[in-house]
Amino acid sequence: MKKAQRLEGIEMSLIRQINALATPLSTNLGIGEPNIEPDETLRDFARRAAATGSWHYTPNAGSPALRKLLAAGTPFDPKSEICVTAGTQEGLFAIFQAFVDPGDEVLVPNPGFVSYATLARLAGATPVAYDLEPPEWRLTADAVLSKITPRTKLIVVNSPSNPLGAVVGEETLKAIADAGPLVVADEIYREIWYDAPPPTMRGMSDNVIVVDGMSKSHSMTGLRLGWVMAREALMKPIVTAHQYVATCASSFSQSLAELILADAAWNAGWLERVRAQFRDQREAALYSIERELEAKVPPPAGAFYAFAPVPTCDTLFLAKALATDAAVLVIPGVAFGALGEGFVRISFAASVEQIGTGIERMGRYLRALGR
């Protein structure tokens, strides 16, 4: 059976391919999810959600009570401007299906999260990369605006960034919000920051669609809980697309999210603890990278990734060799776009011991190669 043409050239992401090389002896620094276990309160919320929450369909856009909690403190109307989705990924899929046509162009970050270009291709459009430059990976408005053509339908912005950990400045975000095309702001790492909360694109212009979720902030990757925020006129086609992908997000996960957000004091404390743990792990990663890889990486301002330079021009080959010969998993930078070649993404969503061991194994392997 021949697969549909829209899947021609679309494979499982390189991240999945590298993670598939894991063995019980591997140290996994390729992972994109928090190494944080739910505490007793979070488990209790889950028990309560299971015991008392409804297991029926919710409205397509999500339970009204959860939408109200999500909208608090934002300019969005919970009745018509919030849609709860089965993870941020499903939200992104619905947005692309709602707005992107064959022949359109979608501006995506390079290096950037792998899904954006794939979602553009699945919708029949052409992804057009805008560049972030090493070593700081600072984004300038001009890098994005200079790529806009009459065919540009969407601009995707991801801050804090996977894989760079870089945060985009407020002025740059504002210039992009006002540039004309629709903007998708992927703010899934918004709560994971180190020195100061990153600026948000929420409410920056009526053109901005914000996607967010609980996978990273609450270590809930498997519960598939995300949301989209946009002005009503933009939201209508998004909810229509979402209806035909997911119907609604899991009602259990929605009940759990509702209990989390309703307890604002606990939630604030949880997020502080998450950031404190990642701060320690970031420090361990930067220390080992400098010592073992003899590389200085600008401290990521958010998310839990360090994008480290390595002395090779084929990082896919290197990442596979590290997985099979050195028992350490990292993601080749080229998985995130051409500008990622020469770098690997080291996730520090791992214990301080694993970070030390994994980067030491990398260092030993690279030193042996250099001999």
Ligand SMILES: Cc1ncc(COP(=O)(O)O)c(C=O)c1O
């Ligand atoms: C930048 C970015 N956006 C979206 C997602 C998807 O997250 P979710 O689990 O909410 O679908 C990820 C997951 O790694 C991510 O890194």
